[in-house]
Amino acid sequence: MSQSPAAAAPQVATFxxxxxxxxxxxxxHPVNGPEEVSRATERARTVQAGWAALPASRRRDHLLRWKKALATELDAMARTIAEETGKPVGDAELEVVLTLEHLGWAARNAERVLRWRKVRTxxxxxxxxxxxxxxPLGVVGVIGPWNYPLYTPMGSIGYALAAGNAVVFKPSELTPGTGVLLAGLFDAAVPEHAGLLTTVTGAAATGDALARSGVDKLAFTGSPETARTVMAVCAQTLTPFLAECGGKDAVVVTADADLSAAADAIVWGALSNSGQTCAGVERVYAVREIHAELCELVAGKARALRTGDEADAAYGPMTLAGQVAIVDRHVTGALSAGARALLGGPESVRAPYVTPVVLADVPEDAAAMTEETFGPVVAINPVADVDEAVERANASRYALGAAVFCRSGREGAAIAARLRAGAVSVNSVLGFAAVPALPFGGSRDSGFGRIHGEEGLRGFTSVQSTTVQRFTPPIALTSFDVPAATRERAVRLARTLHRRR
Structure with missing residues (x-):
């Protein structure tokens, strides 16, 4: 018996x-395998040729049209983000707003940053x-995270498109709907270049397929361990790789700082989005004379927060179920090692929620101080002075973001310059994240490369150097026909000139 066409159609794997x-x-959502990812990359390469050929002003106009569509659908995008991550809708709305700021900056500044430039000879x-x-490089692959499923990957997607590339985007398997909606809005806003941004969905195997698909650069956000795995795949074809791998960000608080403002910022930086922020606050080093007062202020502000899925909750559940166990291990381990619980403790971990945990006097070798907790936990340790605070902040194997609270902005900036972090805010936390012109990225286990700003635009391009001979040179050094006497005169002239200061 013959099968009907519908019965003969292969089943598409989904998750x-x-x-x-x-x-x-x-x-x-479909599980996109190597064949689907390869087709998406090939299609993107075909569409990219026409996109790159456009004047920069036309690309700007198209991207601003997409930005307008995102702004128009802000509520729908925020609902999707909130539904998939569990964060409050208000937090999701802020994520969309920051994304719009960055997309607008990239669209409007790409022509200025990337234009042809004459250099001196x-x-x-x-x-x-x-x-x-x-x-433009051609086709850029982007593997995004689940904690900020729009804002973080758009630091690569928006800037890569503005630089003239096509993008194939693999969102986290926890937040694929956000990526699907993002690409759909692009196709609707810029139908003449449909396929320039494609979203492929799936778990680790889909990301592996994207790394092997022949993209011209891969931008990754995730853990250092996963980054090493993906980077090894890219190394086989020498595919350029950009990695943002999280942090263990520190805050330095001086004796003359505004402690109320510092406490307010620390609580928000440590607990917003359930502490699931790569550049969130995890360690605080406060000089000894104000340590107790700061601890009291932070614990008091954190105690007033409510966790849940209600509209007025300060933050929601842990998005990644497995992260709850890590939080529990860090808190339990710190307390067993002699730390004090100023607020919360092991009882705070009630999956899928973790209520605020504020610790003090945590041993520097405890996991809560050395590993990324990625949960609503903050440790506040006393130090003798700013020098010790800087030393301890820099001792981490992560180097992503940091903050300094100090009465003098100038002194705060001087302390910031001593911190081994890719971005530092003085008298605020995460201030750099809302400034599109500032590059973002870290070093060590926080990864390498930069997104945002001029460096972010240039990072998705290749540089071509050109020389055009305007006239026959009086001393032609790039010829076998140069007389020995002429070459000797050139050498004498160069020696004389370069001996001068």
């Missing part, structure tokens, strides 16, 4: 997303006209 708060199913190359230009 289901679930609410972090209730566990209820949200939606089903030297004494022996005065006959050359020299210039450089930043050209």
């Amino acid at each position: 289901t997303t679930h609410s972090p708060a209730t566990g209820k199913p949200i939606a089903e 030297g004494l022996f190359t005065v006959h050359q006209r020299a210039a450089l230009v930043h050209r």
Whole structure:
């Protein structure tokens, strides 16, 4: 008996997303394998040729049209983010707003940053006209995280598109709906370049397929361990790789700081989004004379917060169920090692929620001080002075963000310059995240490369250097026909000039 066409069609593998708060199913999405990812990359490469050929002003207009569509659908995007991550809708709305700021900046500044630029030549190359230009790479692969499923990957997606590239985006398997909606809004806003941004869905195998698909650069956000795995795949084809791998960010609080303001910022930086922020506050070093007062202020402010899935909750559940066990291990281990619980403790861990935990006097070798907790936990340790605070802050294997609270902005900036962090805020936390012109990224186990700002735009281009000979040089050094006497005169002239200061 012959089968009907419908019966003969192959089954498409799917996976289901679930609410972090209730566990209820949200939606089903296809598991895109190597063939689907390869087709998406090939299509993106075809569309990218036309996109790159456009004048920069036209690309700007298209991206601003997409930004307008995102702004128009802000509520729908925020609802999707909130549903998939469990964060309050208000937090999700802020994520969309910051994304719009960055997309607008990238669209409006790409032409200025990446335009053809003349450069000066030297004494022996005065006959050359020299210039450089930043050209798009082609197709950029982006593997995004679940904690900020729109804002974080758009630091690569928006800037890569503004630089003239196409993008294939693999969102986290926990938040695929956000990525699908993002690409759909692009196609609707810029239908003449549909396929320039494609979302592929799935878990680790889909990310592996993207790394092997022939993209011209891969931007990754996730853990250092996963980054090493993906980077090893990219190394096989020498595919350029950008990694943002989280942090263990420290705050330095001086004796003359505004402690109320510092406490307010620390609580928000440590607990917002359930502490699931790569550049969130996890360690605080306060000089000894104000340590007790700061601890009291932080614990008091954190105690007033309410956790849950209600509209007025300060933050929601842990998005990744497995992270709850890590939080519990860090808190339990710190207390067993002699730390004091100023607020909360092991009883705070009630999956999928973790109520605020404020610790003090945590041993520096405890996991709560050395590993990324990625939960609503903050440790506040006393130090003798700023020098000790800087030393301890820099001792981490992470180097992503940091903050300094100090009465003098100038002194705060001087302390910031001593911190080994890719971004530092003085008298605020995460201030740099809302400034599109500032690059963002870290070093050590926090990864490498930069997104945002001019560096973020240039990071998705290749630089081409060009020289054009304007006239025959009086001393041609790039020829076998140069007389020995001429070469000797050139050497004597260079020696004389370069001996001068």
